[in-house]
Amino acid sequence: MESKNLVICDPETKFASAFAQYLTRQKELAVRVRTCSDFSYVLAIQEKEKIDFLFISSEYPEDSRKQVKAGMVFVIAPEREVALENREVPIYKYQPGDQILAEMIRQCSMSGDEKQIFLKITGKKNCKVIAVYSPVRRIGKTTYAIRLGRKLAKEANVLYLGMETYGGEGGHFPEGTQTLADVLYYARQEQSNIGTVLTTIVRHSENLDYIVPMPVSEDIKEIDSEEWIRLIQKIIEQSIYEIVILDMDEGVRDIYRVLRICNEIHMLTIDEPVAEAKVAQFEAELELLGYEDVRRKIIRKEQRT
Structure with a gap:
């Protein structure tokens, strides 16, 4: 074009x-x-x-x-x-x-x-969705997700979505007038093109594009898995992004269903008995609830203590 x-x-x-x-x-x-x-x-x-x-x-x-x-x-x-x-x-x-x-x-x-x-996206390669998640707390998950995004963004168009209960607006991310809540609002409108919406909302950290997280934790908890999945699918279909990184925690309702649509799940852990026990419980629960396909997508990322 x-x-x-x-x-x-x-x-x-x-x-x-x-x-x-x-x-x-x-x-x-x-x-x-x-x-x-x-x-x-x-x-x-x-x-x-x-x-x-x-x-x-x-x-x-x-x-x-x-x-x-x-x-x-x-x-x-x-x-x-x-x-x-x-x-x-x-x-x-x-x-x-x-x-x-x-x-x-x-x-x-x-x-x-x-x-x-706008650039046409009909020739875009298949979009990869990477979830960054861990049942272990205070393990540097967001820092890992951002570093991963910046690394991948050197060779591809990458979008980071902070879907944690407390996304850290004002920490990793400067405060913004428009946040992930606004993107979800526009995604609900049948006639909206999410690629157009993202153009005016995304911010940049080096080559990585990101959306300012929601400022109110209860808003995250109110969004059901179907709405998250619809948003991610719209981003895949209507935007230029080749990789979408989802930084998630248990604040996402029905999180296993959202993890199911991901291509990879980077699960952070540490070499420590309590952490290993939490990871084992998480993986056992996936099998118990019929999410063996989700468990197979897990890539363990051991962090230094």
Whole structure:
């Protein structure tokens, strides 16, 4: 799929650079981003190729902006209310990049062009789902899951989902306005495309993409296994991710059913009698309840004490 041309023109070069960096980190977007602080550069680009999306400062007068025949024009303004001509879309400058991108996607969806700005995923390889779980407590499970994700993300598109009762928002993960709870909400909507939703919600840790965990532990406990499975299936079918890592504990209802859809289960343990007893009980319970297939997917990962 040919990338769309997106140009950011703003005298405030720090803003243009920061927004451009944010856009280029969104792996799903099929856009080529360029920045400038001189309006003449926009006209020079237009002479050579079509500009599909133009983000331009309101400091440039309307007569100048009319010279650009871009597919969509977003006017970046320092105030929330600004009078523009019909074809222009106002964008409040001092807001997070994900909110600016969300407005761009909304405008594209209104014109029927939403899919044109995303990479096609029809040729994606089979997605691998890896669960990181342990019946042993305080064993460094989340640290292991993140390190694993960063390692795998060097060669593939990887998404980390923190599904623990206490996901540690503000610890491993900075606090965010949108969390895994928002992703689940959108996944419930029949018409939503989860790949589009993730574009505006995912954050990055080196090459690893992640979603900020839910801030309220009771919310995790209320979600049944079917909803988790539907979400994971949507991510597999509608996003660019080739690997999804699930960081789980017993807060996930019917956890064995969720583990069943995983390709691998990395089970952390330590060489210590109590820990070994817990692992043995867990594996025995899997067989007792008819989850032998889950037990066969377990890969033990012994941690140093």
